[in-house]
Amino acid sequence: MQHTVKALFFDVFGTLMDWRVSVAREARVSLEPLGHSLDWFALADAWRAEYQPAMEEIRSGRRPFSKLDTLHRENLERVLPRFGVSGLSEDVLAHLNLAWHRLAAWPDTAPGLVRLKRQYRIAPVSNGNISLMVDLARRNGLPWDAILGSEIAGSFKPQPRVYLAACAALDLPPVECMMVAAHSRDLAAAATHGLRTAHVARPNEHGEGRGEPAPTVPVDFAAADMEDLATKLGV
Numbered sequence: 001m002q003h004t005v006k007a008l009f010f011d012v013f014g015t016l017m018d019w020r021v022s023v024a025r026e027a028r029v030s031l032e033p034l035g036h037s038l039d040w041f042a043l044a045d046a047w048r049a050e051y052q053p054a055m056e057e058i059r060s061g062r063r064p065f066s067k068l069d070t071l072h073r074e075n076l077e078r079v080l081p082r083f084g085v086s087g088l089s090e091d092v093l094a095h096l097n098l099a100w101h102r103l104a105a106w107p108d109t110a111p112g113l114v115r116l117k118r119q120y121r122i123a124p125v126s127n128g129n130i131s132l133m134v135d136l137a138r139r140n141g142l143p144w145d146a147i148l149g150s151e152i153a154g155s156f157k158p159q160p161r162v163y164l165a166a167c168a169a170l171d172l173p174p175v176e177c178m179m180v181a182a183h184s185r186d187l188a189a190a191a192t193h194g195l196r197t198a199h200v201a202r203p204n205e206h207g208e209g210r211g212e213p214a215p216t217v218p219v220d221f222a223a224a225d226m227e228d229l230a231t232k233l234g235v
Helices: 019-034 040-049 051-059 068-083 090-102 109-117 130-140 160-169 184-192 226-232
Strands: 007-010 121-126 177-181 196-200 221-223
Touching (some): 007 160, 040 068, 051 068, 090 130, 109 121, 121 130, 121 160, 160 177, 184 196, 196 226
Parallel strands (some): 007 121, 007 177, 177 196, 196 221
């Protein structure tokens, strides 16, 4: 299979980035000096919980497409009052909202991608906007060949056009592309549209033991981490 697949597409939040620890850290750095003391992981979880409902408004056609940065800001303002946080300045809100641009990658992410790039074209196919993906790549040393995903397609996964627009951008048929993710739902959708699939285990994505240690759907490859995936793909 490694001789027919030419491009690897990657989910980013959770698969490549440890978003929960990173967002909790960034929230604390932003808010603790202002006198706020709260459960930083609970805030990260609550903010993330608004992610799918916000995107569903766009996927369903009830709202025009908006960048994830815009949705994150709306979600942040919805969540903060639940934690007793109010009256923040625009500068603080704007900086905190960009916490998603400052996520730290899992330790195996960058070395795994460097290996995979030797043999494959690699690109994120993320719900994150392009500026967000650029900032994460620069911060974490991710050697992308292109940045694809929601902003290219004008929609969010698992809508078919997100996967198919990524294939089209590289002038490849879906069968020559592989979606890599830590989320079985993402992989199931990609497979429905003809892409090959690889699952990367992130058992602690949502906290200790609160992630996917293995796929719950059929996949072409199941890997323990990104370096293991490179090994299994013969790189």
